[in-house]
Amino acid sequence: MHVITTAGHVDHGKSTLICALTGMEPDRWAEERRRGMTIDLGYAWTGLDDGDSLAFVDVPGHRKFLSNTLAGMGPVPAVLLVVASDEGWRRQTAEHVEALDALGVRHGVLALTRADLGYPELAEEEARDHLAGTSLAGIEAVPVSAVTGTGLSELRSALGRLAAALPPPPDRPARLWVDRSFSVRGAGTVVTGTLATGSVRVGDEVEVVPSGARVRVRGIETLKRPVDEAHAVARVALNLRGVKPSDVPRGSALVAPDQWAVTDSMDVRIDARIERLPAQAILHLGSAAVPGRVRPLGDDAARLVLARPVPVRIGERALLRDPGRVGIAAAAVVLDPFPPALVRRGAARLRARALAGLSGAAEPAAEVRVRGAVRRTRLVRAGALAAGEATPAGAVEEAGWLVDAEVWERWHDELGRLVEDWAARHPLRPGLPGATAVRLLGLPDEALLAPLVRRRPELVADGEGVHHQEAGLTLPPEVQQALDRLVAHLTDRPFAAWELAELTAAGLTERHLGASAKRGDLLKLPGAIYLLPDAAEHAAAVLAELPQPFTAGQARQALATTRRVALPLLEELDRRRLTRRVDTQLRFISRT
Template structure:
């Protein structure tokens, strides 16, 4: 079933609430003060059952100028509007301001309802109707039907319901795919259940048991129950008026203007790029850095307007600008907003969000304006390419959805096109492929290869650059797992060679110079000729007059290549051949004698206890032998 939300708009005391009561049977004025004063102060909500059987939610907004902020909190999530104008008064100041808001929010479907027709004659009704049509020229409601009704006598109500029914049928339903987004317009507590929030579900779905995040506060909660039109449901979908019972949060921690989202799906910001229109009806120009009131979703936030290409915006002009906010806001690309002057409070403009997490821009820069034009109007592949250009990072498609504000299918299509045009590098990963600009990827490859080759020249005895050293120096922005996927891609593309813990140049052979070879052979020979009681490493170093750092390089090479085997924690080493020989002699002895002592091992190898103990401990670690008391036995 289609889910549509209808909102009212219009001047105070023009009959919005009575009209909703006549249509739905629900009195949306719930506050004592509203009853006493006879005007709507807060948002009201009702359910409308249409002649076709379809259902729609209705948001009744206040008309008094003092409560415009409450009106704005309700009108942001509507799909179509009932602009209510009293036949006995016609177009009034809040009619005009509400119409400006409808225009700024681009609510393009609606019906103009002329109420209180029982109070005027036919001639007057005709004059008011003409006035209204003239008023609507050039607006989003210029083609909207004008329906005269009386909520007292019932005149015109059946016809109005038919118009609403048809308009609901013609209105496109909100998309259920994508990440959850529920702007909160009301928060209250229910005894025995705790905190309840309500709002119009703008995107995605919300189900009982879901883990959600309350932004911009960053609170995490779980959904205890969900209601739609007062009925408990397991799941609510985009377009539905929804009440959500949250666990683990207090009423005081949530406010109107908060947004319920999927955890980690949005990032609040103090700065956003926008396209901004200053209404022709604005009393004066808007200067750079002017303080304004921003109405976004259900939130009201103070901030300043940074004009990027001029010092003052004249009424009727439209520009790219930045909003610098005094509190964090949550928004998505394309979200509509309204601004009102700080004092006196008056609706002066609005527009659409281009980048909800914008960096600070320098003013009067053509390249900045060009980039904003691409962000606003670009194709998916242009937006992805713009985001990736020069970015030092590896990104999943989900991260690109958040960064560009595009739907997931558009991101996938854009990535496929960019890959086919060789504009990006797609790096295979276990679950989610990683994406980087091809230019950045190739730059990384050249820089890494250069680093590796320089490393080989500086440390010819080493296998290559330690992976972790490279990551900490150049790729600290990514986690180790993603870094490994990047290295694998670079190896496939012939830019590097990967070892267990190091990276080498693809043409690295490890071939040593003649001088290195002679020295290594001499050191190994000296240790080998010492049989099972060779000279210590410090003696070798001294005999060849090596500096400490040189000695360490040679030692690491000899151990890595297996030419030497270290015995225990002391600086005692056997040549690989002597170590194999000693191991075989001990194994042969154990096969005949079942066990061997330290003294027997010492006598067998004609060595000292200094070498015997670490040798036996080494064989224990290799699980060749096992210690039993003071002796060793062979592990079968």
Template sequence: MKHLIIGTAGHVNHGKTALVKAMTGVDTDRLKEEKERGISIELGFTALKLPGGPKYGIVDVPGNERFIKNMLAGAGGFDLVLLVVAADEGVMPQTREHLDIIQLLQVKKGVIVLTKADLVDEEWVDLVKEEVRDFLKGTVLEDAPLVTVSAVAGQGIDNLLELLERVAEDTPAKTTAGPPRLPVDRVFSVTGFGTVVTGTLVAGEIRVGDSVEVQPQGLITRVRSLQSHGEKVEFVVAGQRVAANLAGLEVEQISRGSVVAGVNSLKSSYHLDVHLSLLKSAAKPLKNRARVRFYLGSGQALGRVVLLDREELEPGAMAFAQIVMEDRTVAVKGNRFVIRSYSPMRTIGGGVVIDPAPERRHKRFRSEVLKALETWERGTPAEILEQYLRGNPVLPELADAAAGTGLQVSETEELAQQLALQGKVKIVPGDGKAYLMLTEVYRRMAGELQQMLESYHREYPLREGYPKEELRYRKFPVLNNKAFQFLIETMENDQLVRCTAQAVASRSFVSEPGPEMNLIIDKIRKELAEASFQPPAWSELTAAAGLSKSAGSELLRYLLRTGELKKVGENLYFLDETLNTASRVIAGFLHQKGEMTIGELRDLLQTSRKYALPLLGYFDKERITRRLGDKRLPGKALG
């Protein structure tokens, strides 16, 4: 079943709400003030069942110029528009502004409805029709069908419904593929249920029980229940009006303009790269860094327009720009938007989002920036993915790349595989996911990493390699630990580096002492062997060998790692073979006696209490012995 949203547009008091009531039987003016003043102030919602059976949502918007922001909150979800013009007045200021908005949002399907036909004669209606046709020339509604009605008398309503059904058949539905996006146009609380948001689902599907994320607030929540046109449903799809009951959130945490989306499917940003068009009717050129009111989806925000290739944009002209927002906002590539002047508030332009979350502010008058934006806007999906990775060289996950490019996850995965086969993209697997990087960036990083490792090995020849966490901090500070591990593992699989649990090394590197250091090691080993169970402190050994404190520390780290030395106490180290001898002596004694005191160990090893006590502590840890009061019993390692 196809789902569409039909929206109204037109000047105040031209009969939009009366027309909706004549078509549906529902008065969409729900506020007391609207009833008293006889004008729409807020958005109105209902459903329309057409003669052939299809049922579509209707959004009725206010026409008064003071409430254009409310009109814009609804227009972002339109699939088809009813442009309403009163036959007794013809084209008026908000008719023009609403058509500008429809043009900027590229709502290409619609019906022109001349209302209040009962107030004028046929000759006058013909004059108004001619005026409207001239008014629509060169716009998306130039060829839209036109019908004359009187909502009060019921004249022409049946004709309108039949015509609307034919136009709706030719109107494409929103895509249900990909993550859901629900721009919020109302937030309220229902006693016993909690927070409810409403809006037009513009992409994807939502099911009861789904986890979703409210952006730009970054709030994770769960969908408790769903309604569409007052009926409880288990799921909704793009093109439907939706009321969603969200768990665990307060009304104050969400606002009109928030977006309920798939978890991690949208990234909020203070910047948007756009292709901007200034209306021919704009009163003056738009200067660089002009402050504007920015409207996207159901939201509005303040921002400044940074023109990237000129100082000002002339009426009727187009240019690449970056909108620097005053608050975080969310968008997807291809979203259409509208801008209004800060003061006085007039619709002056709009355009399309090219990059919804650029990594940085762009420098102006840079050919490479403009070329990149052209690729973003007009490039093939493969070129767009490459461009995204060029601007995001820090290993984005495939799903993030899909969200950042506006492509579907399945499409992004297929493109990544194709580009990998062409040698353009490197796929880094990990934790059941795929991370992406341009092959040229991957190779450059690997080359730089190899140089860092060679330098490190020359400085620290006794270490097994560059400590992983230190390497991540110095070379890949923007990567979290998981992504870094996946990248390093991929480089090891490609035989570019070699990894241990704690370090990274060059493939050819062997950690070993040089000839001079080997002589020092032999000397220290001999002294420790002769000292047996009464070894000198390590600092004394290295000082006697002529090593500096740092060189002594390096050597100690090496001997501990290779297992030649074992730490028994603070500044107290034994040869591994000496400890093995002690272990055999202790095992034999315990086999015969069943228990041992510190004094007995001291006598057995011909040492002093100074060494016997830490040795027993060491053998307790190794489970050779087990302490019971002042005595030692056989440990688990002895069976």
């Protein structure tokens, strides 16, 4: 199947021509038939000589319904441009062509309707003058009359040639832009739309954008026929399970889950159609029309902040319309669907400079270089990288991130400097805390710290932080001298721990003593008791000489210490299973 849209001025015979080609009335509403004017989108289809099908999305020609018109044009790759031979080029013809040109639509047929009433040669000459310089310059033209039938066969042949020349759809996951949503008795919710990319099968789970809901496809129809699957480009109707029609209105999209950049903020390259961009604009993408704010970034780029998210990929074309005036304000090409926040002074200027390095062609190496670091999944969703594709040239891949090689080397070098600087300024805590390292380096994810440390064999990351393999605690000279006096005292009297007042008088603070215990110079017990590191084993050897079992009092006397020291020391022996309890009073030395 091929899908094309109509375009042209109001009352130039678009719907009449479609009816003549297909035998189907595209105007669905009684109001449209009463007024003789297309108000909403219409749909019809016909068979081609080669057995393929051609579906039409008939759009309104009146400027009051421009939003509906753009909803029909957005997802469709080709156009049947209609110009009446007896009236020629008109304002809405120009506006429709301007929109098609901004969307980059290059394939079409020019139908010169009412050929029996006017001068098709003159109408064609005028139309070609207006089409010159647009994406539709040079399209085939056919004079036709839907009333007399003149030229219908030639137009059908031209449409067949158009269909045969259409390029295959972009190689992207499924995305269907919803243009109708309703309920069918006994079936539930049905949505229709143009499947612009990918394929959808019965039983597939799809994501609804912008709501984020996940729903199942219960059934599929194309051109009123039930099918098991549909492939782009196609007009399809999907029967959905677990959603109400109001949850998937026109402008929603059904996409393959986790395969699209669903975003309400993006940086775009601008081709302005008016002198000055509006601060508030409506983004037209597919069948969606989303209001948003526009912030210029340099001469030809802008940041769009939308009222709701849309599914996009890098390089996609969209339209910006000023709600306060008629016509298209600008064409926009998506450069970055996951842009960084602009919070610092001069950030917009720097961002404009970075965007100048992006072509909109989704080149993986350039995308990584501009971002510095980006999650692989984001580049896949943005369409810059295929799932499973090799790491781009000039990038380092770690922990699910792609990092520009220059950025990685800067982090690598800076980490070594930070570790050395921290150890010099914190001799009692030479390990740079991991969270501090992440913050000082500006890493986007703490998971990147471990691979950075691994790239520096002289560093280690453990419970003490990031430090050199041989790094140790360094105490001030006067503190080390006091510690040496304590160790000498304990060497002579192993269980005669200094009182807190004695420790303080010697200049040994809790921080110094804790650091020494961490270094392995002392054994720290509850109650600010500090002994030599082998005190527990020494005590067990002394207590093994006592008659077994023994009391705490007997242990205190054997160890020549105080109750203040004996009780926590015995608890430490219990914890190490050097002693075992008989009851609340008695213990014995464990022989195993």
